[in-house]
Amino acid sequence: MKMTVLMVMLLAIQASARVYSQEMLSLHVQDIDIARALHLIEKKSSYRFLYNDAWLQNHPRVSLDVHQQSITEVVGQLLAGTGLTYTLVGDRLIVIAPQNMNIQEVRLTGVVRDSSGQPLAGVTVKLKGTNVGTITDAQGRFSLQVPDQQAVLVFSYVGYQPREIPVSQYAAGQELVVTLQQIASNLNELVVVGYGTQKKSVITGAISSVRSTELDDMPMSRIEQALQGRASGLTIAASSGQPGAPATVRVRGTTSINNSDPLYVVDGVPIDIGGIDYLNPNDIASIEVLKDAASAAIYGARAASGVILITTKKGSAGAMKVNYSGYYGTQSPARKLHLLDATAYATLRNESALAAGKGLVFPDPAALGKGTDWQSLIFNNHAKIQNHDLSISGGNQKSTYYASFDYYDQEGVVATPISEYKRFTVRFNSAHQINSWLKFGNNLGYSYIKSKGSLNTNSEFGGPLSSAINLDPITPAVITDPTVANSPPYSTYAQYIVRDPQGRPYGISSIVGQEMTNPLAYIQTQLGNYGWSHNIVGNVYAEITPIEGLTFRTSIGAKQAFWGNQSFTPTYYLSPTVSHLGGPELYRTQNQGLIWNWENTISYTRQIHQHHITLLAGTSAQENTSTGLGVTYKGLPVNNYQDASMNFNLPEVTNGIANRPGYGYENQVYRLSSYFGRVVYDYAGRYLLTAILRVDGSSRFGSNNKYGKFPSASIGWIPSMESFWPENRIVSYLKIRGSYGVTGNDNIGDFQYVSTVSGGRNYPFGNDHIQVGYSPNAPANPDLKWEQTSQLNIGFDAVVWNDFNVTFDWYIKKTTGMLLQIQIPGYVGASGEPFGNVASLKDQGFELELGYHKRIGQVELQANGNASYVQNTITNIGDNSFFTAGTFQASAYEIARTAVGHPIASFYGFKILGIFQTQADVDNYVDPKTGGKIQPNARPGDFKWADLNHNGIIDDSDRTFIGNPTPDWTFGFTVSAKWKQFDVLVFGQGVAGNKIFQGLRRLDIPTANWTKAALGRWTGPGTSNSFPRLVDNDPNHNFTYPSTFYLSDGSYLRVKTIQIGYHLPARLIKRMGMDHLRVYVGANNLITFTRYSGYDPEIGGSSYSIDRGVYPQARSYMVGLDFGL
Incomplete structure (x- = not known):
């Protein structure tokens, strides 16, 4: 059968004009076939051969020994006597064919x-x-x-x-x-990388992206919610379910013992003051998370904890588009604690008293009935949530614009009158191409926020939720019996007693005291309290392109923030320990902060044949300032917040006490001056290199270490583009990446390197003279420098079966020079300790992202998932053996410690070996050295504590590290399907591998209520080995010691969103003069799979994974509408 010869022109259009036929070759082969000899020539030269395998068969094996001969001479000798000839096509292709075949190009x-x-x-x-x-x-x-x-x-x-x-x-x-048809891969997407964009296919760093299409119609109030579960490497936990509450965000673990918050950059403007809650999630075009040093080093001094780049939407050329999206829904608490009712509470109180040798507290518990359900009284099962967003965009080839208006309102599901969050935002972005070389534009946003209930979101000391948990169920919510209402304490403090709308006094507990008060009465005392803020954030920029590939850009950005709060304190009497009898007070604060940022860059992009290079150099200058004032008006003549104001003419002083005390502050100016450069190179989109250097100078350090240098480098290789990569392959795309770099952290407070002084010291002079003087608080440390984080990252990106995207990264991150106060000898004369760069830690982990997109008939399927693992370890804290994390329980024991070899703020307490079932168990638990009882005061039903130091007694030295508050694993998934006009979406996220310290019950209030778990307490041999007996005064410290008794598994999987939508048919939409219209119904926080028995296993904030009554997450149901004109 006659075969057809295939051939091609040049392999690369940019090949130089050198004469390949004159390329010299040395070759020594012995008794091999011709095909093998041609293969060796290909390996030793730049030539490729094209032939039919059948033509080389049935020829004698060849031997050849040549030195520095031309390719054509060598090939001619190999083919001599075979009846084959060769033809040189182009510069490097040699076609071998029978001599009688005519090759026609x-x-x-x-x-x-x-x-x-x-x-x-x-x-x-x-x-x-x-x-x-x-x-x-x-x-x-x-x-x-x-x-x-x-x-x-x-x-x-x-x-x-x-x-x-x-x-x-x-x-x-x-x-x-x-x-060509695009496949499921997102490799051609442009990704924001800081001072520019790159195609995802050539990025060598570890960057996770979230697109606006993933956020459309999602109910969320803050940007952190947009990232939770959608980007690998992020651990995000809401501080509470309070509307508008911030979240704790950690990129690849905890980077520093001081501040581990990532840097947020919105349209090129770093956001350091006032947070990012001013942003409307509907305005977001994309979010990029720069996780490794190779990506984040371009932001140098503030990038150690990662960088989150937020790009807002822009207009596009074309007819004006008007879009509306909105939803309305109702909310209810996702979970309610199972607390004891009045009868069960009284029964257990009697048991506890009898165990201590006392008499009955409640003679007839059954007569008390169910009692008061405090949770139901402050929970709202119909709290509203709504959002309305209107955007307008359009333009032409010269100018484009985007404008939006958004209103968000969410009521709290707990104590709704003092729990609400409202936000109004406006945005206007535009871009203008003046001519072929000049372009300018702006990004401008404004927000107004008013929030109620910023306090007591996770506090064991007061607040409506903590009181609802701890208050006894016997006390009535409202006193309806006139006899009781006219007796003490109601009669004693009649003018201060808080009353319901019918004038009846709210009940006051005589059983549970301290900060625990009637939550309904407490709410009435907080009605005039709220916080507010105005934020104006934006930038203007200009770009000049004098020649192709060369661009000068200058950008001036700023954030002007105004914020404050108002609190009104009426006169009230809530309990013997909680009252305010000194007259109504009105307190107001007003603060303002300004960030301005000026950046100038020059970039040059050039492609020479298959060499592509982009150079960037730039400077950045930033300044932050803030000031604030506050004043209190005391003794107001009104006792309600509606009439309270500062217009009353009060005397300056009453009884020697100022009626209008005030305060003010003015922060020192923070400045940052930076220089940076970046080189991005690739050859044929196959071999990739990126190098970055940034130099930052910060006002937070002295002259010895004012400037820090932060370099990084990354490389990449795409083997799937190599000639050896097989066609029709399972893996159609593979990129291997590696990076190493150093970033910094200067978020440590101002002027820690200088010595401060304080007055009020008494110094004796002579015999009888005492003079007031000043002394240093802490010595200066001019060598104080940046905290530095170095990071190694290895990863790959792949497309499998054309439908699956896979990204994997492994990293190890080390932070050194963390600031910690160091011990100094007393003879130095300072009362405080200076800061030094003494501590270090390590984070190590890996991340996996999966994506799938497939159309099967009329069904379009899409799925995305991610999982991350991270392990945090303290490696050095200087001369300290440990330091506490400021996390105490009511019994005055610290709950967490930071020490070498353990994660930050690990839980610290006693280990439990079980419960003594009999007196013999107590008697047999002895010190093997002395034979003495280890717990001589214990009784059957008490905890058996582990004697870890083997000294024969249970004391503070027996405490140890008992759990990690930070999850080892975080994960999330999104699954969506579209069929005809219908669509459905399910989004979920979760964590695993952490412990939660459940401090819901006040341990220092023995009469506080219990959950129904107490019904499973020890009541006799064999009844329980996990919940001890109840006894007044708790002589064995069963409940007052911090121990594994309070630890719970914090793992959970939450179905965050389920949504079902319907798009009206195109023909109907067209008749209505619309572009699209979609209606949908959805549920948020529908179900959470967890073994944790508290309100919510998601606990962020400063007391990470410590639950003192965290505000529960809301479950919501809503209906939404989205249409465009």
Whole structure:
């Protein structure tokens, strides 16, 4: 059967014009076949051979020994006497064929486009079965020589479905027009990388992206909620379910013992003052999380804990578009604690008293009935939530614009009258192309926020939720018996007693005291309290492009924030320990802060053949200032917040006490001056290199270490683009990445390096003279410097079966020079300790992201998932053996410690070996050295404590590390499907591997209520080995010692969102003059799978994973509408 010879033109259009036929070669082969000899020549030279395997068969084996001969001479000797000849095609392709075969070359030209008709540059065009070909130019065009019309061309491009086209489909001289279809891969997406963008396919750093399409119609009040569960490497936990409450965000673990918050950059403006709650999530176009040092080093001094880049939406050329999206729903607490009712509470109180040798407290518990359900009284099962967003966008080839208006309102599900969050935002972004070389634009946003209930979201000391948990169920919510209402304490403090709308006094407990008060009465005392803020954030920029590839850009950005709060304190009497009898007070604060940032960059992009390079250099200057004032008006003549104001003419002083005390502060100015540069290089989109250097100077350090240098480098290789990578492969794309770099942290407070002084010291002079003087608080430390974080990252990106995206990263991150107060001898004369760069820690982990996109008939499926693992370890804290994390329980024991070899703020307490079931168990628990009882005061039903130091007694030295508050694992998933006009979406997230310290019950109040877990207490041998007996005064400290008794598994999986939508048919939409219309119903926080028995296993804030009554998450149901004109 006659075979057709296939051949191609040059492999690369940028090849130089050197004469390949004169390339010299040395070759020594002995008794091998011709095909093997040709393969050796290919390895030793730049030539490639094209032939039919059948033509080389049945020929004698050859031996050859040549030195520095031309390729053509060597090939001629190999083919001598075989009846085969060779033809040099182009510069580096040699076609071998029988001597009687006529080789006729055909030159093809064509263009490659995507499905929208846009040209695709860099598409590989190969002759099937060979390693030679060409690539398309910037206009998507190519030119290629093939042997005849029987040739088959293969077109391949990252992120697109490969395509094979027989040349015979086209007439001679006809131009080929090839269309490639995009596959599931997102490799061609542009990703914001800081001072520019890059295609995802050539990025060498570890960056996670969240697109606006993932956030559309999602009910959320803050940006952190947009990232939770959608980006790998992030551990995000809400501080509470309070509307508008912030979340704790950690990128790849905890980076520092001081501050581990990531840097937020919105449209190029770093946000350091006032937070990011001013942002409307509907305005977000994309969020990029720069996780490794190679990505984050471009932000240097503030990038140690990661960088989160937020880009807001922009307009596009075309007719004006008007879009509305909104929803309305109701909320209820996702969980309610199972607390004891009055009868069960009284029964257990009697048991506890009898165990201590006392009499009955409640003679007839059954007569008390169910009593008061405090939770139900302050929970709202119909709290509203609503959001309305209107955006307008459009423009032409010269100017584009985007404007939006948004209103968000969420009532709290707990103590609704003092728990609400409202936000109003406005945004206007525009861009203007003045001519071919000048462009300018702006990004501007404004927000007004009013919030109630910023306090007591996770506090054991007062607040409506803590009181609802701890208050006894016997006390009535409202006193309806006139006899009781006219007796003490109601009669004693009649003018101060808080009353309901009917004038009845709220009940006051005589059983549970301290800060625990009637939550309904407490709410009435807080009605005039709220916080507010105004934020104006934006930037203006200009770009000059004098020649192709060279761009100068300057940008001036600022955030002007005004914020404050008001609290009104009426006169009230809530309990013997909680009252305010000195007259009504009105307290107001007003603060303002300004960040301005000026950045100038010059960038140059050039492509020379297959070499592509981008150079960036720039400077940045930033200044932060803030001031604040506060004043209290005491003795107001009104006792309600509606009439309270500062217009009353009060005397300056009453009885020697100022009626209008005030305060003020003015922070020192914080300045940052920076220089940075970046080189991005790739060869043929295959071999990748990025190098960054940033130098930052901070006002927070002295002259010895004012400047810090932060370098990074990363490399990448895409083996799937190599000639050896097989076609029709399972893995159609593979990129291997590696990076190393150093970033810094200067978020440590101002002027820690200088010595401060304080007055009020008494110094004796002579015999009788005492003078007031000043002394240093702490010595100066001019060598104080940056906290530095170095990070090594290795990862890969892959596309599998054209439908699956896979990203994997492994990293190890080390922070050194963390600031910690160091011990100094007393003779130095300072009362305090200076800061020094003495501590260090390590984070190590890995991340996996998976994506799937497939259309099966009329069904479009999409799924995304991610999982991250991180392990945090303290490696050095200087001369300290440990330090506490400021986390105490009511019994005055600290709950957590930070020490070498353990994660930050690990739980610290006693280990429990079980419960003594009999007196013999107590008697037999002895010190093996002395034979003495280890717990001589214990009784059956008490905890058996572990004697870890083996000294024969249970004391403070027996405490140890008992749990990690930070999750080892975080994960999230999104699954969506579309069929015709219907769509459905399920989103979930969770964590695993952490412990929660459940401090819901006040341990220092023995009469506080219990959950129903107390019904499973020890009441006799064999009844329980986990919940001890109840006894007044708790002589064995069963409940007052911090121990494993209070630890629970904090793992959970939460179905965050379920949504079902319907798009009206296009024909109906067109008649209505609309672009699209979608209606949907949804549920948020529908179900949480967890073994934790508290309100919520998601506990962030300063007391991470410590539950003192965290505000429960709300479960919401809503209906929404989204349409465009």
